[in-house]
Amino acid sequence: MNWWKVAGGILGGGVILAIGLLIGHFGISKDTKPQWVKELYTDLDEEFIKEFMKEVDNKRIEENLRALSEKPHVATSQADEDLVQLILSRWRDPQIGLDEVKEERYDVFLSFPDSKNPNNVAVVRSDGSTSFTSQYMESPLTDDQKHPDILQPFLAYAPNGTVTIEKKGSNPELALLVNLAKTIDLNGTIAIVRYGGIGRVNKAINAEKFGVIGVIIYTDPKNINDGKSDPHDSYPNSWYLPPSGVERGSFKENFGDQLTPYYPAKDFTYRIPESQIKGISNIPAQPIGYEDAKQLICNLSGSEAPWQGSLGCTYNTGPGFVQTSLFSNSDVQINVYNKRTIKSSANVMGFIRGAVEPDRYIMYGNHRDSWVHGAIDPSSGTAVMLEITRVLGRKLKEGKWRPRRSIIFGSWGAEEFGLIGSTEFAEEYYSKLRDRTAAYINVDIAVFANASLRAQGTPPAQSVIFAASKQEVGPDVTDALGQVKIPGDSSLTVYENWKNHFNRDSPHYGLIPQMHFNEGSVYGSVIHYTGSTSNTLEVKFTNVFTKCDYKKTSARIYPAYHTAFDTFDYASKYIDPGFTSHQTVARTAGNVLLRLSDSIILPLGARDYVELLENYYNEAEKQFLVNLNLHKISLEPLKTAINRYKTASETLEETIQNLKETDETPLRIRMVNDQLMLLERAFTNSMAFPNRLYFSHVLWATRSSSFATFPGLADAYQQATETDTTEDWHMVHHQLTIAIQAVESAASTLELATKL
Amino acid sequence: MNWWKVAGGILGGGVILAIGLLIGHFGISKDTKPQWVKELYTDLDEEFIKEFMKEVDNKRIEENLRALSEKPHVATSQADEDLVQLILSRWRDPQIGLDEVKEERYDVFLSFPDSKNPNNVAVVRSDGSTSFTSQYMESPLTDDQKHPDILQPFLAYAPNGTVTIEKKGSNPELALLVNLAKTIDLNGTIAIVRYGGIGRVNKAINAEKFGVIGVIIYTDPKNINDGKSDPHDSYPNSWYLPPSGVERGSFKENFGDQLTPYYPAKDFTYRIPESQIKGISNIPAQPIGYEDAKQLICNLSGSEAPWQGSLGCTYNTGPGFVQTSLFSNSDVQINVYNKRTIKSSANVMGFIRGAVEPDRYIMYGNHRDSWVHGAIDPSSGTAVMLEITRVLGRKLKEGKWRPRRSIIFGSWGAEEFGLIGSTEFAEEYYSKLRDRTAAYINVDIAVFANASLRAQGTPPAQSVIFAASKQEVGPDVTDALGQVKIPGDSSLTVYENWKNHFNRDSPHYGLIPQMHFNEGSVYGSVIHYTGSTSNTLEVKFTNVFTKCDYKKTSARIYPAYHTAFDTFDYASKYIDPGFTSHQTVARTAGNVLLRLSDSIILPLGARDYVELLENYYNEAEKQFLVNLNLHKISLEPLKTAINRYKTASETLEETIQNLKETDETPLRIRMVNDQLMLLERAFTNSMAFPNRLYFSHVLWATRSSSFATFPGLADAYQQATETDTTEDWHMVHHQLTIAIQAVESAASTLELATKL
Structure with missing residues (x-):
């Protein structure tokens, strides 16, 4: 002065x-004002988003995909290691790279087929001669299937064994397993089951309970090929699965490295004995193609099965073959020779330092490993990620952009074996994830079948996905335009098209696109449950924009999934010719990423949980109320808690609306952002699901009962009505307490932090 | 422009x-600049601290104590409820009150003696007549002991029962239990044990293992009265315990409401059946005074015990009485008639909103309930807290001060029954504590025996306690002056006096006062372990500044502890006449509070963990290395992790030193503060100690083995050497992994948040 x-x-x-x-x-x-005052109040730049979207190039995505899917690259193979180097070099490029890049290695427990001793399913006559052996490899319909590094069909971690009459002391006949357990005696049989519905290993775990001694799993053309089983109708003539195609997969319930639960698989880490691994069946299992399955199923005796597939014969249940068939009086054998081994698997991590809130992280990831060439799964997602990092990396290196928050990119290893790379990452980086990560975006299979966006996440993510899907790039961009390209309908935004295809009537918003709220979440599981509280939002893009209209197919997934036919040729001919759907996914996902990284206020809608909580409450009231009253358990406190949450989230929404730059200090704004960031954590409880590896989110744990409400409560209620013991009714009350406390905690997190 | x-x-x-x-x-x-820019950079005001210290008034503390200890006020009694109102009215006072005040109620499981049916220990002749019955109540040496509301001596939750010859079918003789289990047969005996060492209930749980059917517990004059047992040597003539004094207490291992583990004891909360409560012995137990104990012990037969107390006779082990005694051929009876009940207990909470970081909390608390009048335990601490809130509340209401961070004050209920009020609080406010609380300060017994400060906490708290204890108020303050008043030595600071009395040689700092790093932490347990990750620093003041020089007493605690003699008369005559020691505690604790609430950078020393970690490592190497090598378990990764922590903490220390106001944005400063705040959480692992209620801090869980290293590792090693099974050696490696991962996580939290 x-x-x-x-x-x-x-x-x-x-x-x-x-x-x-x-x-x-x-x-x-x-x-x-100091320069940082200006920086602090620099909000999301919509023009920058449009610029980013314009620069996303479908040709480059195509070239990315070609490079990524050139060779089979199962986790830890040389081809996988080559892709590690490819991604490292892209992210370290001085022109388009990120601030910091590193690889993180874990020694993880894997399982591979023995190339010298191929797994198979056989039919053996009583004299010991073989009348049928399943194919060791898919038919070479293009050069891709001739690649020497193709992994033979198998189920990773499936127990070894040869199930024969000698070993079991009984005659292992074949039975078709279609919810038949209660009508035919399965004891001592080998069951053949189809893919679809519950997970692979769960089919075997269930079958085991009925005395089944081995499981054969196949893909029925009815579920994947719209009924078409003629070779001429399938790839390379169409996108349908050829008769020799076999879906490979992991055969375990739990995710992460199985020898090091809760801890990163480093050299110092204690490894449990293999015998203590849980969530793997005890009986051998092997997948086969529908060409092979047809021979087995169409020769079965027994009565007609309640479910009929598209193999061109009547499906009987067995057990055993009809007397007139080649296989009469024969045994079925499953021969599994998998080799379990510990191998070094890499994650590649890339970092962009935030300008204003460097200690707040937005994550974006996908896995890198495939079962065979993996053009769609996972390379379509990686091709998109590399295009996003190219465009943003260039802006960064040119000094034209730096995000408000830090961004972490991850290329995860060994996902196909059960989300191993990302789980080990979450275990190692637990404290950073818990304390500083606001959201995680995962784009695995970027494009596969339907004609619309498909997004998955917890309810607060809905608003940012909607905002991104409504964005138009501008009139000077001529291809894709961030707008849907469906023959005969070229003018819709991603949002409008999505709403046309999949929608729901929201009491709060009216008709809106249907987001999937973490049903069967994949990476969600990792981020949600690992280490018990490391919980972030997940945004997932799949099933987007193909020429194949979902209305014209009933395929449960794209037909070449996990087979030797998931190749660049397949992807570029039948999934996304021209790669404009990939481009739109890259634009939309990148848009979501930028909104999360650059907005002053995190674009997450805490209020959007209310609808789900009220639905959960209504279901509990509708289904449970009579019995709860009988046991003197009141649902009222749950209603009170949900109302508290509703009020808190509406008040926070108002606070955010009223936030004015000049009135609020950076720390006040951070306070609100932290409330949004920490919301999901408040719903977690590491003691809510004892003995269930990693599950801690009270709303999103999986449930086995059919009640669409709090999973712990739903399952406890199911059990109590079955057993009607005092103890089990106590457990219902206990789980209700857990649900109430979780909602109360979430409300408390959203309420004024400046009060008690 | x-x-x-x-x-x-x-x-x-x-x-x-x-x-x-x-x-x-x-x-x-x-x-x-906007006003908030100035506010953001307003650091701790040393002048304000001095002003605060000057205004802390010993006379007001005295009057607080008189009001707080006027009546016996066991948890949930009318007198306890009256104190709830007293505290509410102080904190709501328009002149000296806080911003927001409320009471929080929980319905908690308690245990009381039956006034119509007093517990007792008796000796009964073979004809059924009684030759001895322990006193139902302490002798009325002053009017205080005549108060009608005094609770009879008992152990809360001790099982009911009358242990007699009829009930047990054997002759329950008395045995003196002094680590004798291996030399005499205790089966079917009643044991008499003295207070001291392990907790009350653990004595009974241990005794039970040797077949003991009931436990009598007494206070030996050797441990509490410096050997003096003559009534004339004790209160009201001195601070020593009168012969009729009986220490009451809680008789359970676990803390918090026992029917609602992990959840607040609200109306909606599921309550486990009493039969499922763990951590209580199955055998009855009753405390008695040494006057009564003398009659029993001095008549015991058997050989001379290896430990001899101060009851004026030779202590024999028993079992049984000498034939020449009055009690020969008699049985000993323990009669316990405790009543368990659920009652409503209140916490009183007070809030001061922070000016700059309102969503960061510094907590300060103490319990309110006592066993009898509770002048020292806990009212000395509450008297101090009310004086701190009076001085700060006035500054607040006058508009002269508002802390940078929010402050939460807590007056906890039902602590004596096992930390119930604070545990229920931590369970209810779990998410706020986990995400926003930087430190918790607890001042329970503010002054009791020694001539020096005694502080307890985790290592990062050391620096702020040292800083506060070095503070001099200034030359114009004539009483206490923030300086120690010991006869003949009036010029020392609290720090210097402390260092003179209790010190250690630190490799980093040289000779410094000895802080207690959470040994036997009380409130630490609550904050550290509740809900598995809600972990904050604890600063604890006890044992401060009395006229009784610790060098002249070997009392394990102040002699009137938990008896009917812990009264205002006792406190004002023998513990702190003039209340200047209380004043110094209030000044020092308030000083610590202000440094934590007002400093731009949290005054916590992350580097101060290094010494402890290195000591832990050295102990593990010294004790375990040979056997670990035999089992191929390497300690090297632990060393690597500790070195990583050391580097990270030193770098952070440098960063803090270099922080310049104008160079760093408020969010950069917050980043560093969050690293400091979240450090303790990074050391927790909710899966580290399965089945141990609430324990999750990998460094501070209690251990049963004697190795001064990571408690999980220490106990696992102890067990493995005893059993030498493969499984137990696996558990050692598992616990070592947990320790390594905790140190790695803590290092990661301290490292640059702006890197991967």
């Missing part, structure tokens, strides 16, 4: 000086 | 204007 006093002492000509002073002081004052 | 351009266009007289502009723009620019 000394200058002011000096100036004030000058009378006379000082008037002009005074005017100058006033102008200089008040008129130019904004520029005298 | 428009104004600038306009000004630039005016030539001629514009020169003066230009000068004005320049001056106005550059010379006065600092004042043009």
Whole structure:
């Protein structure tokens, strides 16, 4: 203030000086703030988003995909290691790279087929001669299937064994397993089951309970090929699965490295004995193609099965073959020779330092490993990620952009074996994820079948996905335009098209696109449950924009999934010719990423949980109320808690609406952002699901009962009604307490942090 | 910049204007920052601390104590409820109150003696007549002991029962239990044990293992009275315990409401059946005074015990009485008639909203309930807390002060029954504690015996306690002066006096006062372990500044502890006449509080964990290395992790030293503060100690083995060497992994948050 006093002492000509002073002081004052004040209030730049979207290039995505899917690259193979180097070099490129890049290695427990001793399913006559052996490899319909590194069909971690009459002391006949357990005696049989519905290993675990001694699993053309089983109708003539195609897969319930639960699989880490691994069946299992399955199923005796597939014969249940068949009086054998081994698997991590909130992370990831060439799964997602990092990396290196928050990119290893790379990452980086990560975006299979966006996440993610899907790039962009390209309908935004295809009537918003709220979440599981509280939002893009209209197919997934036919040729001919759907996914996912990384206020809608909570409550009231009353358990406190949540989230929404730059300090704004970031954590409880590896989110744990409400409560209620024991009714009350406390905690997180 | 351009266009007289502009723009620019910019950089005001310390008034503390200890006020009694109202009214006072005040109620499981059916220990002749019955109540040495509401001596939750010959079918003889289990047969005996060492209930749980059927517990004058047992040597003539004094207490291992583990004891909460409560012995137990104990012990037969107390006779082990005694051929009876009940207990909470970081909390608390009058335990601490809130509340209401961070004060209920009020609070406020609380300060027994400060906490708290204890108020303050008042030595600071009495040689700092790092932490347990990750620092003041020099007493605690003699009369005559020691505690604790609430950078020393970690490592290497090598378990990764922690903490220390106001944005400063706040959480692991209620801090869980290293590792090693099974050696490796991962996580939290 000394200058002011000096100036004030000058009378006379000082008037002009005074005017100058006033102008200089008040008129130019904004520029005298420290530079960081300006930076603090730099909000999301919509023009930058459009620029980003314009620069996303479908040709480059195509070239990415070609490079990524050139060779079979199962986890830890040389081809997988080559892709590690490819991604490292892209992210370290001085022109388009990120701030910091590194690879993280874990020694993880894997399982591979023995190439010298191929797994198979056989039919053996009583004299020991073989009348049928399943194919060791898919038919070479293009050059891709001739690649020497193709992994033979198998189920990773499936127990070894040869199930024969000698080993079991009984005659292992074949039975078709279609919810038949209660009508035919399965004891001592080998069951053949189709893919679809519950997970692979769960089919075997269930079958085991009925005495089944081995499981054969196949893909029925009815579920994947719209009924078509003629070779001429399938790839390379169409997108349908050829008769020799076999879906490979992991055969375990739990995710992450199985020898190091809860801890990163480092050299120092204690490894449990293999015998203590849980969530794997005890009986051998092997997948086969529908060509092979047809021979087995169409020769079965027994009565007609309640479910009929598309193999061109009547499906009987067995057990055993009809007397007139080639296989009569024969045994079925499953021969599994898998080799379990510990191998070094890499994650590749890339980091962009945030300008304003460097200790807040937005994550974006996908896995890198495939079962065979993996053009669609996972390379379509990686091709998209590399295009996003190319465009953003260039802006960064040119000094034209730096996100408000830090961004972490991850290329995960060994996902196909059960989300291993990302789980080990979450275990190692637990404290950073728990304390600093606001959201996780996963784009695995970027494009596969339907004609619309498909997004998955927890309810607060809905608003940012909607915002991104509504974005139009501008009139000067001619291809894709961030708009859906469906023959005959070229003018819709992603949002409108999505709403046309999949929608729901929201009590709060009216008709809106249907988001999937973490049903069967994949990466969600990792981020939600690992280490018990490391919980972030997940945004997932799949099933997007193909020429194949979902209305014209009933395929449960794209037909070449996990087979030797998931190749660049297949992807570029039948999934996304021209790669404009990939481009739109890259634009939309990148848009979501930028909104999360650059917005002053995190674009997450805490209020959007209300609908789900009320649905959960209504279901519980509708289904449970009578019996709960009988046992003197009240649902009222749950209703009270949900109302508290509703009020808290609406108040927070108002607070956010009223936040004015000049009125609120950076720490006040951070306070609100932290409430949004920490919301999901408040719903977790590491003691809610004892003995269930990693599950801690009270709303999103999986459930086995059919009640669409809090999973712990739903399952406890199911059990109590079955057993009707005092103990089990106590467990219902216990689980209700857990649900109430979780909602109360979430409400408390959203309420004014400046009060008790 | 428009104004600038306009000004630039005016030539001629514009020169003066230009000068004005320049001056106005550059010379006065600092004042043009928004007000919050100034507030953001307002650091701790040392002058305010001195002002606070000056205003802390010993007379008011004395009056607080008189009001708080006027009546016996066991948890949930009318007198306890009256104190709830007293605290509410103080904190709601318009002149000296806080911003927000409320009471929180929980329905908690308690245990009381039956006043119509007093517990007792008796000796019964074979004809059924009684030759001895322990006193139902302490002798009325002052009017205080005549109060009608005094609770009879008992152990809360001790199982009911009358242990007699009829009930047990054997002759329950008395045995003296002094680590004798291996030398005499305790089966079927009643044991008499003294207080001290392990907890009350653990004595009974241990005794039970040897077949003991009931436990009598007494206070030996050797441990509490420096050997003096003559009534004339004790209160009201001195601070020593009178012969009739009985220490009451809780008789359970676990803390918190026992029917609602992990959840607040609200109306909606599921309550486990009493039969499922763990951590209580199955055998009855009753405390008695040493006057009564003398009759029993001095008549015991058997050989001379290896430990001899101060009851004026030779202590024999028993079992049984000498034939020449009154009690020969008699049985000993324990009669316990405790009543278990659920009652409503209140916490009182007070809140001061932070000016800059309102969503960061510094907590300060103490319990309110006592066993009898509770002048020292806990009212000395509450008297101090009310004086701190009076001085700060006045400054607040006068508009002279508002802390940077929010402050939460808590007056906890039902602590004596096992930390119930604070545990239920932590369970209910779990998410707020986990995400926003930087430190918790607990001052329970503020003054009791020694001539020095005694502080307890985790290592990062050391620096702020040292800083506060070094503070001098100034020359114009004449009483206490924030300086120790020991006869003949009036010039020392709290710090210097502390160092004179209790010190250690630190490799980093040289000779410094000895802080207790959470040994036997009380409130630490609550904050550290509740809900599995809600972990904050604890600063604890006890044992401070009395006229009784610790060098002249070997009392394990102040002699009137938990008896009917812990009264205002006792406190004001023998513990702190003039209340200047209370005053110094209030000054020091308030000083710590203000440093935590007002400093821009949290005054917590992350580097101060290094010494402890290195000590832990060295102990593990020294004790375990040979056997670990045999089992191929390497300690090297632990060393690596500790070195990583050391580097990270030193780098952070440098970063903090280099932080300059103008260079760093508020969010950068917050980043560092969050690293400090979240450090303790990074050491927790909710799966580290399965089946151990609430324990999750990998460094601070209790251990049963004697190795001074990571408690999980220490106990696992102990067990493995005893059993030498493969499984138990696996558990050692598992626990070592947990320790390594915890240190790695803590290092990761401290490392640059702006990197991967």
